[in-house]
Amino acid sequence: MKSSTQTLKKSISSSAQPKPAGRKVAVRSAYSKAELEEIFRRFSVQRPEPKGELEHVNPFTLVVAVALSAQATDAGVNKATRALFAVADTPEKMLALGEEKVRDYIKTIGLFRNKAKNVIALSQKLIDDFGSEVPKTREELVTLPGVGRKTANVVMSMAFGIPTMAVDTHILRIGNRVRLAPGKTPDEIEEILMRIIPKHYLFHAHHWLILHGRYCCKARKPECERCVIADLCKSPEKTCDVPAPLVELPPQIL
Numbered sequence: 001m002k003s004s005t006q007t008l009k010k011s012i013s014s015s016a017q018p019k020p021a022g023r024k025v026a027v028r029s030a031y032s033k034a035e036l037e038e039i040f041r042r043f044s045v046q047r048p049e050p051k052g053e054l055e056h057v058n059p060f061t062l063v064v065a066v067a068l069s070a071q072a073t074d075a076g077v078n079k080a081t082r083a084l085f086a087v088a089d090t091p092e093k094m095l096a097l098g099e100e101k102v103r104d105y106i107k108t109i110g111l112f113r114n115k116a117k118n119v120i121a122l123s124q125k126l127i128d129d130f131g132s133e134v135p136k137t138r139e140e141l142v143t144l145p146g147v148g149r150k151t152a153n154v155v156m157s158m159a160f161g162i163p164t165m166a167v168d169t170h171i172l173r174i175g176n177r178v179r180l181a182p183g184k185t186p187d188e189i190e191e192i193l194m195r196i197i198p199k200h201y202l203f204h205a206h207h208w209l210i211l212h213g214r215y216c217c218k219a220r221k222p223e224c225e226r227c228v229i230a231d232l233c234k235s236p237e238k239t240c241d242v243p244a245p246l247v248e249l250p251p252q253i254l
């Protein structure tokens with residue numbers, strides 16, 4: 001009987017046929033459908049229920065927390081927002097608090113002056129344009145001050161359960177290093193990943209990739225001997241071909 005690795009290898013070689021001359025080939029993953037299915041199946045066994053760590057009590061506080069988390073750790077943001085959200089968990093209450101007081105609550109977070117300004121401005125915009133409700137589409141979310149595409153993706157996924165791919169430094173690195181989604185910009189990588197990741201794994205894929213990057217495929221030196229996809233990985237940087245045992249890991253912080 002053929003092993004799953006043999007079957008996967010066969011599907012790699014059959015998918016690596018040269019393309020007819022003159023035909024434009026889109027930048028794409030180095031992995032076949034079968035390999036992608038297997039990679040994300042293994043990630044799903046390792047971490048069945050990955051979760052974001054940013055504390056929030058409703059979609060509004062989630063938008064604020066994500067906007068505050070740029071260039072800051074989730075733990076640092078949580079420390080500041082616990083007290084802030086206890087007094088202001090709606091756009092109206094945030095506005096009533098005012099910029100100066102918001103600044104006091106978040107002064108332990110980097111870029112707090114600018115972020116306090118944005119929190120007030122986005123609260124005002126939610127009241128003026130969205131009936132105090134956080135919108136569900138990316139197009140609307142990015143109109144809020146301090147909310148870029150990455151923040152919008154996190155909010156859509158965490159608040160509304162819409163699968164998205166917020167490309168951070170870990171996903172940017174893995175996309176290129178592992179040749180999963182070779183791309184120059186976060187938008188390019190996002191587009192490829194959204195296209196190639198099997199739909200039934202898409203919702204958690206974002207967290208799986210970040211955790212894989214943070215704890216295994218690390219920036220300075222990937223720890224390939226601890227990697228569950230070492231046999232499938234096509235990175236020129238990999239140092240081991242034998243996959244680590246596939247077991248569920250204890251919860252890890254994003």
Ligand code: SF4
Binds near residue numbers: 178218223233234240
């Ligand atoms: S084998 Fe090494 S380079 Fe490849 S994904 Fe695993 S840790 Fe990263």
